[in-house]
Amino acid sequence: MCKITGMKNSLILLTLSLLFSSVAISQKLPARSPKSNLKQKVGLCDITIEYSRPSARNRAIFGNLVPYKEVWRLGANECTKISITQPLIFGRSVLDTGTYAIFAIPQEDGKWDIIFNTDHKQWGSMSYDSEKDAVRVIGGASKNEHTESFEISINRISNYGATILIRWEGLKVEVPFTVETDAHVQKEIESAIAEGKELEQVHYRAADYYLQMKKDTKQAMMHIDKSIEIQEGYFNLFLKAQILHEDGDNKAALKLGKKAKKLAKKDKKPGWVDYMDRNMEEWK
Numbered sequence: 001m002c003k004i005t006g007m008k009n010s011l012i013l014l015t016l017s018l019l020f021s022s023v024a025i026s027q028k029l030p031a032r033s034p035k036s037n038l039k040q041k042v043g044l045c046d047i048t049i050e051y052s053r054p055s056a057r058n059r060a061i062f063g064n065l066v067p068y069k070e071v072w073r074l075g076a077n078e079c080t081k082i083s084i085t086q087p088l089i090f091g092r093s094v095l096d097t098g099t100y101a102i103f104a105i106p107q108e109d110g111k112w113d114i115i116f117n118t119d120h121k122q123w124g125s126m127s128y129d130s131e132k133d134a135v136r137v138i139g140g141a142s143k144n145e146h147t148e149s150f151e152i153s154i155n156r157i158s159n160y161g162a163t164i165l166i167r168w169e170g171l172k173v174e175v176p177f178t179v180e181t182d183a184h185v186q187k188e189i190e191s192a193i194a195e196g197k198e199l200e201q202v203h204y205r206a207a208d209y210y211l212q213m214k215k216d217t218k219q220a221m222m223h224i225d226k227s228i229e230i231q232e233g234y235f236n237l238f239l240k241a242q243i244l245h246e247d248g249d250n251k252a253a254l255k256l257g258k259k260a261k262k263l264a265k266k267d268k269k270p271g272w273v274d275y276m277d278r279n280m281e282e283w284k
Contacts, residue, residue, distance in 0.1 A: 033076035033150075040154040042162045043181035044188070045086035047154065049102075049164075051075040055149045061169040062106055071115070073124040074104045074166070075150055081120045086184060088177040089161075090137040095177075100134055104166070104173070110141040114164075114175050137175060139164075144172035159213065185209060203227035204236050211239070217247050234263035238276055250283045257283070 033054040040047045054076040059065050066072050074080040079101040088095045101120040105113035116135045117128065147167040156163045161178035192202045203223040210220035220243050227236040238260035244253035257280045264272040 031077075035077075036152075038152060038154065040157070040162070042154065042157055043086075043159045043179040044184045045084055045088070045179045047085075047088075048083040049080065049152055049154075050082075051080040051150075051152055052077040053149045053151065056146075056169050062171060063108065066106055068106050068108045070105065071125045071128050072104050072106060074102050074152075077124070079103070079117075079120065079122050079124060080152070082116070086179055088179060090135060090175070090177050093135045093137055095135045103128060104139070106141070112139040112141050112173050113137075114139040114173075139166070139173040139175040141171050141173045143170055146170055147172075182215070200227045200230040200233075200236065203230070204239065207236075207239055207243070211243055211246060214246075217243055220246075234260045234267060234269065234272060237263065238272075238279075242279065245279075245283050253283055254280055 031052070033052040036051055036053050038047075038049040038051075052075045062068070080103075081099060082102050083099040084095065084097055086097055095116050098118075099120050100116040100118060101122065103115040103117060103125055105115070107113070114137050115133055116137075118132045118134050119127065119129060122128070144167055147169065150168040151166070153165045153167075154162050155165045156176075159181050161176065164175040164177065166173040166175070189202070189206045193199065203226040207220045207223035207227065210216050210223065221240070224236055224240045224243060228240065237256055241253045241257040241260060244250075244256065257276055261273055261276045261280075264276065
């Protein structure tokens with residue numbers, strides 16, 4: 001009887017233990033260094049950076065909490081991760097498409113080592129292995145206004161590049177990069193033409209890209225002529241007028257612009273009519 005009672009008590013204790021264990025595991029408590037997820041498109045490249053954000057809390061950070069000349073996880077908790085859908089170019093170094101851990105080696109002279117490492121599943125930097133480095137570049141550190149919570153952002157964005165900006169305490173670190181947007185755009189255009197769907201729009205968008213980016217008015221004209229040949233409309237006629245204006249032929253631009261305006265009025269597109277009027281007034 002005692003044996004049975006003892007077994008029952010043991011089962012009860014085990015059940016309570018499992019219950020409290022499951023309660024503890026399912027608890028949702030605020031993190032001391034909360035996670036952040038940054039998503040940014042640069043050109044045609046999608047960039048995601050996942051990291052944790054510790055706060056300074058009146059502590060001396062660089063040279064103290066974060067020592068100089070030692071590998072740092074660039075944040076807190078798990079290693080900081082970056083995922084890219086197209087290569088990033090840092091000077092002569094190319095970081096291929098994929099996911100990487102980002103580490104830093106702070107330097108007192110301001111020339112920080114920024115490291116992109118293939119082992120992106122590790123905790124912090126405890127398992128850092130330099131043999132797994134994909135790219136190592138120099139980031140320039142300089143004085144900055146106080147930043148209480150550690151921050152990574154992407155700044156100075158254009159279609160051809162941007163700057164990874166790291167800020168904490170009284171420092172900021174800038175890591176510029178470029179992307180090969182033109183090569184990827186050309187592939188996208190060729191792929192869309194090969195697919196053969198809505199080609200008047202495909203050629204229109206290609207022409208608009210070459211015009212707006214001021215890349216090549218000959219390419220722009222070639223594509224817009226193909227768009228008009230497939231289906232003439234106020235939108236592609238006026239884009240051709242804009243290309244003519246860019247090439248310095250304002251007389252031809254105004255003539256074609258007026259034709260495009262008539263079609264826009266016929267199709268009841270008052271927004272387009274106003275847009276055309278503003279542009280043609282400048283061409284005069």
